[in-house]
Amino acid sequence: xxxxxxxxxxxxxxxxxxxxxxxxxxxxxxxxxxxxxxxxxxxxxxxxxxxxxxxxxxxxxxxxxxxxxxxxxxxxxxxxxxxxxxxxxxxxxxxxxxxxxxxxxxxxxxxxxxxxxxxxxxxxxxxxxxxxxxxxxxxxxxxxxxxxxxxxxxxxxxxxxxxxxxxxxxxxxxxxxxxxxxxxxxxxxxxxxxxxxxxxxxxxxxxxxxxxxxxxxxxxxxxxxxxxxxxxxxxxxxxxxxxxxxxxxxxxxxxxxxxxxxxxxxxxxxxxxxxxxxxxxxxxxxxxxxxxxxxxxxxxxxxxxxxxxxxxxxxxxxxxxxxxxxxxxxxxxxxxxxxxxxxxxxxxxxxxxxxxxxxxxxxx
Amino acid sequence: xxxxxxxxxxxxxxxxxxxxxxxxxxxxxxxxxxxxxxxxxxxxxxxxxxxxxxxxxxxxxxxxxxxxxxxxxxxxxxxxxxxxxxxxxxxxxxxxxxxxxxxxxxxxxxxxxxxxxxxxxxxxxxxxxxxxxxxxxxxxxxxxxxxxxxxxxxxxxxxxxxxxxxxxxxxxxxxxxxxxxxxxxxxxxxxxxxxxxxxxxxxxxxxxxxxxxxxxxxxxxxxxxxxxxxxxxxxxxxxxxxxxxxxxxxxxxxxxxxxxxxxxxxxxxxxxxxxxxxxxxxxxxxxxxxxxxxxxxxxxxxxxxxxxxxxxxxxxxxxxxxxxxxxxxxxxxxxxxxxxxxxxxxxxxxxxxxxxxxxxxxxx
Numbered sequence: 001x002x003x004x005x006x007x008x009x010x011x012x013x014x015x016x017x018x019x020x021x022x023x024x025x026x027x028x029x030x031x032x033x034x035x036x037x038x039x040x041x042x043x044x045x046x047x048x049x050x051x052x053x054x055x056x057x058x059x060x061x062x063x064x065x066x067x068x069x070x071x072x073x074x075x076x077x078x079x080x081x082x083x084x085x086x087x088x089x090x091x092x093x094x095x096x097x098x099x100x101x102x103x104x105x106x107x108x109x110x111x112x113x114x115x116x117x118x119x120x121x122x123x124x125x126x127x128x129x130x131x132x133x134x135x136x137x138x139x140x141x142x143x144x145x146x147x148x149x150x151x152x153x154x155x156x157x158x159x160x161x162x163x164x165x166x167x168x169x170x171x172x173x174x175x176x177x178x179x180x181x182x183x184x185x186x187x188x189x190x191x192x193x194x195x196x197x198x199x200x201x202x203x204x205x206x207x208x209x210x211x212x213x214x215x216x217x218x219x220x221x222x223x224x225x226x227x228x229x230x231x232x233x234x235x236x237x238x239x240x241x242x243x244x245x246x247x248x249x250x251x252x253x254x255x256x257x258x259x260x261x262x263x264x265x266x267x268x269x270x271x272x273x274x275x276x277x278x279x280x281x282x283x284x285x286x287x288x289x290x291x292x293x294x295x296x297x298x299x300x301x302x303x304x305x306x307x308x309x310x311x312x313x314x315x316x317x318x319x320x321x322x323x324x325x326x327x328x329x330x331x332x333x334x335x336x337x338x339x340x341x342x343x344x345x346x347x348x349x350x351x352x353x354x355x356x357x358x359x360x361x362x363x364x
Numbered sequence: 365x366x367x368x369x370x371x372x373x374x375x376x377x378x379x380x381x382x383x384x385x386x387x388x389x390x391x392x393x394x395x396x397x398x399x400x401x402x403x404x405x406x407x408x409x410x411x412x413x414x415x416x417x418x419x420x421x422x423x424x425x426x427x428x429x430x431x432x433x434x435x436x437x438x439x440x441x442x443x444x445x446x447x448x449x450x451x452x453x454x455x456x457x458x459x460x461x462x463x464x465x466x467x468x469x470x471x472x473x474x475x476x477x478x479x480x481x482x483x484x485x486x487x488x489x490x491x492x493x494x495x496x497x498x499x500x501x502x503x504x505x506x507x508x509x510x511x512x513x514x515x516x517x518x519x520x521x522x523x524x525x526x527x528x529x530x531x532x533x534x535x536x537x538x539x540x541x542x543x544x545x546x547x548x549x550x551x552x553x554x555x556x557x558x559x560x561x562x563x564x565x566x567x568x569x570x571x572x573x574x575x576x577x578x579x580x581x582x583x584x585x586x587x588x589x590x591x592x593x594x595x596x597x598x599x600x601x602x603x604x605x606x607x608x609x610x611x612x613x614x615x616x617x618x619x620x621x622x623x624x625x626x627x628x629x630x631x632x633x634x635x636x637x638x639x640x641x642x643x644x645x646x647x648x649x650x651x652x653x654x655x656x657x658x659x660x661x662x663x664x665x666x667x668x669x670x671x672x673x674x675x676x677x678x679x680x681x682x683x684x685x686x687x688x689x690x691x692x693x694x695x696x697x698x699x700x701x702x703x704x705x706x707x708x709x710x711x712x713x714x715x716x717x718x719x720x721x722x723x724x725x726x727x728x
Contacts, residue, residue, distance in 0.1 A: 138615075139615065140615060140618060153551065153558060153559050154559050185604060186604075187517065187599070187600055187603040187604065194517060194600065195517050195518050195600060219604070219607050220603070220604040220605065220606065220607025220608035220609075220610070220611055221607040221608065221610050221611030221614070222611070223608060223611055224608075224611035224612050224614065224615035225611060225615075233604075235551070236551055236558065236559060236601065237600065237601055237604055239551040239584070240549060240550075240551065240583070240584040240597075240601055240604075240605055241584065241604055241605060241608040242584065243583050243584025243585040244584035244585065244587060244588075244605045244608050244609050244612075245584075245608050245609065245611075245612040246584070246585050247584055247585030247586070247587055247588035247589060247609075248588050248608075248609040248612040248613055249612055249616060250585070250588065251502075251503070251504060251588035251589075252612075252613060252616050252617075252648075253616075254504060255644050255647060255648070256620075256644065258644070259637070259640040259641055259643065259644035260637055260640060262640045262643070263639075263640060265636050265637070265639070265640075266636065266637045266639070266640035268633075268636050269632075269633040269634065269635070269636030269637030269638075269640075270633065270637055271633070272629050272630065272632050272633030272636065273623070273624055273629070273630045273633030273634055273637065274633075275627075275629070275630070276623040276624060276626045276627060276629075276630035276633075277623055279623065279626070280619050280620065280622070280623035283619060284616075284619070
């Protein structure tokens with residue numbers, strides 16, 4: 001019997017609001033069943049109730065908490081923090097802070113969700129300025145978690161190790177892998193490659209002490225190969241790698257569509273191959289892997305893509321449920337504590353430069 | 365009548381040595397003609413002559429300079445520098461230093477070619493520790509030059525602008541674009557996005573003074589879109605972006621092959637679409653875009669992929685010829701001088717941090 005869990009939803013978030021959020025719940029229930037799962041829907045009572053009337057399955061497991069207020073998709077994070085109190089997004093996060101809900105899922109404005117979550121829940125990872133965003137990256141072996149792909153532009157060794165700790169616990173909770181393998185993204189696999197921050201993180205991770213299954217450095221092409229389960233990188237490199245991959249996929253798909261409509265013969269071939277091509281498309285459909293947690297907060301927050309379909313939103317809900325039911329928060333809390341001890345034990349840890357230069361010898 | 369040019373070749377470099385280098389010359393001659401082009405082939409007289417006997421076209425335009433010595437493909441750069449004197453790679457670079465040749469093309473060991481070229485020719489870009497490597501990236505609009513994808517792991521604003529200057533002159537010489545557009549790779553397009561180094565480079569480039577066609581910040585997915593002709597980034601991010609794109613392309617191509625052989629019907633479709641798919645494959649064939657110059661040296665050095673075909677090596681030769689015939693070196697030299705003046709005029713340029721914070725206002 002699964003642990004009872006209550007999931008808080010920002011019913012007004014995303015490009016479509018309740019008309020995707022409510023069918024998203026139905027999609028979740030269809031795939032995973034509704035045993036011991038309940039939902040709190042924050043937003044406009046009338047609009048939500050109208051959608052629920054169309055999805056009978058949802059009536060038994062949902063409760064509406066009315067609010068008129070909504071954070072716009074293009075609102076600046078600073079404005080959302082000042083004026084967002086009482087909005088569906090704000091209240092949805094508050095339900096996690098109060099302990100009522102085990103996780104919140106929102107397809108709302110990313111910057112506002114990050115800012116409000118940080119304000120209400122506070123960071124649990126002391127090295128991070130902002131929550132880390134995880135990308136679930138389709139690979140030849142399944143899915144690899146890549147983080148940070150967002151907000152922490154310059155990451156020192158401590159931050160990179162925090163990403164490793166959070167990424168491992170996330171992957172274990174959501175993909176059921178017991179000891180996920182971890183790699184640090186770099187320009188080569190030898191110890192001396194890359195800049196100081198990755199080399200210091202590599203030395204500390206390799207020395208053990210955090211009970212992580214550390215593989216070593218990985219390169220850009222290792223992500224899609226699925227060489228490791230979790231790829232750790234700073235938010236600048238991670239964001240550029242993710243968008244470069246998306247751009248490459250779109251480029252090839254444009255060329256492919258062009259080729260398959262370039263002649264009558266090619267069109268006939270495409271028609272015959274269509275079922276196989278569609279099955280392939282589903283493997284890399286963004287909705288099939290929708291839902292990125294914001295990691296490093298005292299509470300579980302999952303961001304759905306603003307334009308996700310009901311199936312996509314259902315996936316984001318599943319990630320929230322899996323994390324809420326797992327020991328993610330306690331595992332991460334205990335390992336972040338151990339990391340803190342390790343970083344303090346480093347000689348002259350204050351002078352990161354010197355520590356980095358020497359950590360290779362000291363930690364082995 | 366094209367300007368007369370002599371190209372120096374490391375005939376022993378690459379996985380195949382003269383058996384690709386000599387047919388590579390023939391490929392070049394077939395496509396571009398031999399008017400006013402001559403080649404100096406450094407390496408084993410007997411092996412080269414045997415290949416030339418099979419390629420009659422080459423006999424009139426080639427001269428062999430014999431040497432027994434070869435730098436191995438797996439030799440460490442430091443060893444190659446100490447022991448490489450008199451090798452085909454070394455002598456090929458020497459021919460540029462002496463002024464005899466206008467460019468050198470080698471498919472040899474990248475690290476050794478960089479180290480020996482730097483030792484013999486010296487850097488012309490004062491900010492660079494090592495030559496920058498350019499990737500010719502296939503895009504929806506043609507080809508975009510992305511640099512550095514290699515050796516300069518941490519690049520400050522001055523280095524990024526040096527990449528912009530060299531990338532522009534390279535693209536103009538090789539692709540015949542008069543004023544190539546330039547973008548700095550970042551995680552967003554707003555002025556305040558990204559770290560200090562990209563923001564400072566952005567402010568200086570936007571202020572003008574270097575006669576560059578500066579577009580602004582670009583993101584990862586802009587590369588394959590062909591938003592700009594030249595994308596500038598540090599060697600760490602550039603290398604990871606390039607390998608991530610290669611990994612993504614390989615991932616999709618593996619899925620595609622799997623899909624097109626997943627059923628009898630799909631196989632029949634693939635057979636019909638084969639000519640169109642082959643034509644598409646040629647657009648992204650690495651040999652069609654082979655040849656990456658090492659920029660920032662007092663001389664033109666082009667690196668061919670070690671496993672390139674004769675067609676690929678012919679492309680690398682074309683890049684060497686185009687650069688040697690262009691005003692690449694003088695344009696870059698004059699703009700690097702102007703950049704030096706601009707950087708010195710920045711208040712407290714020594715304290716990069718403060719300069720970066722203020723350059724936005726000062727330069728506009």
